[in-house]
Amino acid sequence: MNNLLGKAVRGFVVVVMITSVISEPSLAAGKEYPVGNLLECGSRNKLVDHQGLQYKCSISGGGLKWKKTGLKAGSTTTAGPAVDLSKFKDVTGSIAIDGSSTVGPLTTVAAEAFQKASQTKITVGISGTGGGATKFCNGEIDMANASAPYSATQRELCAKNRVKFTELRVATDALTVVVNPKNSWAQCLTVAQLKKIWEPGSKVKYWNQVDPTFPRIMMPLFGAGTDSGTFEYFTEVINGKPARRSRTDYTPTEDDNVTVNGVKRSTGALGYYGLSYFKENTDINKAVQIDGGKGCVSPGLEAVLAGTYVPLARPLFVYVNDAKAKSNKAVLPFLEFYTLQLDGLAEKAKFLPLTAPQKVELDKAIKALKG
Amino acid sequence: MxxxxxxxxxxxxxxxxxxxxxxxxxxxxxxxxxxxxxxxVSSLWSQAGWLLSWDLLTQYPSYDIDNAGFQSPLVGSLWVVGIATLVALPTGLLTALYLEEFAGKGNKFSRLIELNIQNLAGVPAVVFGLIGLAFIVRGFVKWGFTVGSAAAVIAMLMLPVIIIVSREAIRAVPPSYREGALALGATPWQAVWRLVLPSAIPGTATGSILAVSRAIGESAPLLLLGALSFVTFNPTGLDSPFTIMPLTIFKYASDSREEFQILASAGSLILMAVLFVLNLIAIILRDIATKKRNV
Structure with missing residues (x-):
């Protein structure tokens, strides 16, 4: 028995060694050297070319590649509003945040930057808008991310547990309806057509059932899992109130990459997810223009700020427990940091920033919290 | 002939x-x-082998791919599984000893315990997670989403496996050992402590290796205990928030950016390597114990 196990272990070592020889990194293809073969793009080096532009060795699809950082040598901070971060350096404490996987990246970016500027410890959980609401209304966390405003039931739970909270709108997302790049017929879909596809009991299986001019091609559907705010928002604005009514014979997923790949593989596929996933996958998914009564509009910054990308431009929220904002000395500085950096953070997390009046409203809400 | x-x-x-x-x-x-x-291994390696470097172990999770690594999830996993093993191994071994050597054979009470332990080994891990969420995180223990809660749940998961395997190992010790010892005037305690237990160590170790391996890859119960989090610091004690390797891999894999999906493969390789090293250590320790006894 012992002997056998020993042999198995040795066998495993040999397997690993052989594998490592076969796929030796130096043999791996896909390395690119935009600055010439000056230096091996190794374990995340930095490089400065003759013009003083910085390059950074960065991970990408097929291997490590040199990427322009957009910085001149010598400069260290990224472009953005000059904010004095030194006032945060004495802030201590810990903040527990949980909730939406859509808003998660935004808060994560903020938390990471704030922890560097201060001595706080922040955890950002990802249990969905609904899961986050349960923890938030149980008083287990300080702040909650939400990709849809809290529903009446969620508010009731908070009220029952005497958790008073402030709702902060922090960014805007454009829910994007995507099709396969080979799909040449569906340039623009109206809300009525989307409803026909997604309403409960919908029998639409082929594209020509949506519009007779479309070809008779199967339409596999991909959408958000039922625990997500994305699902909640999409079903509400497309299928009408109350939210959460949808046909059920589609592929629901909490992992939007499933939708990305499903839509990539099938010519007739249709799916929906947040704009950030589309921005990463413009080559394999195609965004459909949406006609919500203001003509056909593509998802994007201008349309959302102009208010024409209706009804799929959705607000993203952070909820703050009022009592904890007072008792936990780290919460208010974090919120202050969050709002100061909001535009840069939103850009990094690939969301759309707030408009000026929305920002004023956010500042007002935070002032009230400080109270 | x-x-x-x-x-x-x-x-x-x-x-x-x-x-x-x-x-x-x-x-x-x-x-x-x-x-x-x-x-x-080869498909993971061809996807992410070139990415492996010490950076991945020294850097914390990050939104920025160039700074992203696995330190806090790795340390978190080791904390959780380490504490769970410290709790479950002695408890499981002693339970097995009691059931095999001291409990009355064949009476209804010990049969009931036996049946329950065997059932527990087959309970889906996520059920243990729900129990942990209801009683340890929120219920009367109220430990919150911490390393301690997670270790408690993982220990519960490991216990049945350890008990069952240890019992088999103890049962495999020839009865003549005990009888000989008792006949020479040893107390039951001496017979068990000096003869039965050392003889059962190799078998028990195998079971424990299996239990630890299963625990370190376990993600379903810890998903409910708040381990799916962005945590950029190592746990400092039982009250710390934490994250674990499998769920960080999951989080990276579901990121919208392709680089993070590659990073997830690299994380899987690291997890396999850690598992391999842990198993190797356990096997070496077991061999040493076996040799010592045979001398």
């Missing part, structure tokens, strides 16, 4: 066919099981 040879000659066609077929199945089985491991 000549008789044997002639006998073999007469039966050889049928016998050698059965013999050969059986061998073929054995080779096929070992090929399938090793092939699976080879396939998993």
């Amino acid at each position: 000549s008789q044997t040879i002639s006998l073999k000659g007469r039966l050889s066609a049928r016998r050698s066919f059965i013999d050969g077929t059986f061998r073929l199945f054995l080779y096929l089985s070992i090929f399938i099981s090793l092939g699976m491991i080879f396939w998993i």
Whole structure:
């Protein structure tokens, strides 16, 4: 028995060694050297070319590649509003945040930057808008991310547990309806057509059932899992109130990459997810223009700020427990940091920033919290 | 001698066919099981092998791919599984000893316990997670989403496996050992402590390795205990928030950016390497224990 196990272990070592020889990194293809073969793009080096532009060795699809950082040598901070971060350096404490996987990246970016500027410890959980609401209304966390405003039931739970909270709108997302790049017929879909596809009991299986001019091609559907705010928002604005009514014979997923790949593989596929996933996958998914009564509009910054990308431009929220904002000395500085950096953070997390009046409203809400 | 040879000659066609077929199945089985491991490791390696570096172990999770690594999830995993093992191993071993050596054989009470333990080993991990969420995180223990809660749940998961395997190992110790010791005037305690337990160590160790391996890859129960989090610091104690390797891999894999999906593969390789090292240590320790006893 012992002997056998020993042999198995040795066998495993040999397997690993052989594998490592076969796929030796130096043999791996896909390395690119935009600055010439000056230096091996190794374990995340930095490089400065003759013009003083910085390059950074960065991970990408097929291997490590040199990427322009957009910085001149010598400069260290990224472009953005000059904010004095030194006032945060004495802030201590810990903040527990949980909730939406859509808003998660935004808060994560903020938390990471704030922890560097201060001595706080922040955890950002990802249990969905609904899961986050349960923890938030149980008083287990300080702040909650939400990709849809809290529903009446969620508010009731908070009220029952005497958790008073402030709702902060922090960014805007454009829910994007995507099709396969080979799909040449569906340039623009109206809300009525989307409803026909997604309403409960919908029998639409082929594209020509949506519009007779479309070809008779199967339409596999991909959408958000039922625990997500994305699902909640999409079903509400497309299928009408109350939210959460949808046909059920589609592929629901909490992992939007499933939708990305499903839509990539099938010519007739249709799916929906947040704009950030589309921005990463413009080559394999195609965004459909949406006609919500203001003509056909593509998802994007201008349309959302102009208010024409209706009804799929959705607000993203952070909820703050009022009592904890007072008792936990780290919460208010974090919120202050969050709002100061909001535009840069939103850009990094690939969301759309707030408009000026929305920002004023956010500042007002935070002032009230400080109270 | 000549008789044997002639006998073999007469039966050889049928016998050698059965013999050969059986061998073929054995080779096929070992090929399938090793092939699976080879396939998993090689596909992970070809996707992310070039990415492996110490950076991945020293850097914390980050939104920025260039700064992203696995330190806090790795340390978190080791904390959780380490504490769970410290709790579950002695408890499980002692329970097994009691059931095998001291509990009345065949009475209804010990049969009931036995049945329950066997059932517990088959309970889905996520059920333990729900129990942990209801009673340890929120209920009367109210430990919150911490390393301690997670370790408690993982220990519960490991216990049945350890108990069952340890019992088998103790049962395999020949009764003549005990009888001989008792006949020479040893107390039951001395017989168990000096003879039965050392003889059962190799078998127990194998079971524990299995339990630890399962625990370190476990993600379903810890998902409910708040481990799916962005945590950029190592746990400092039982009250710390934490994250674990499998769920960080999951989080990276579901990121919208392709780089993070590659990073997830690198994380899987790291997790496999850690598992491999832990198993190796356990096997070496077991061999040392076995040799010591035989001297």
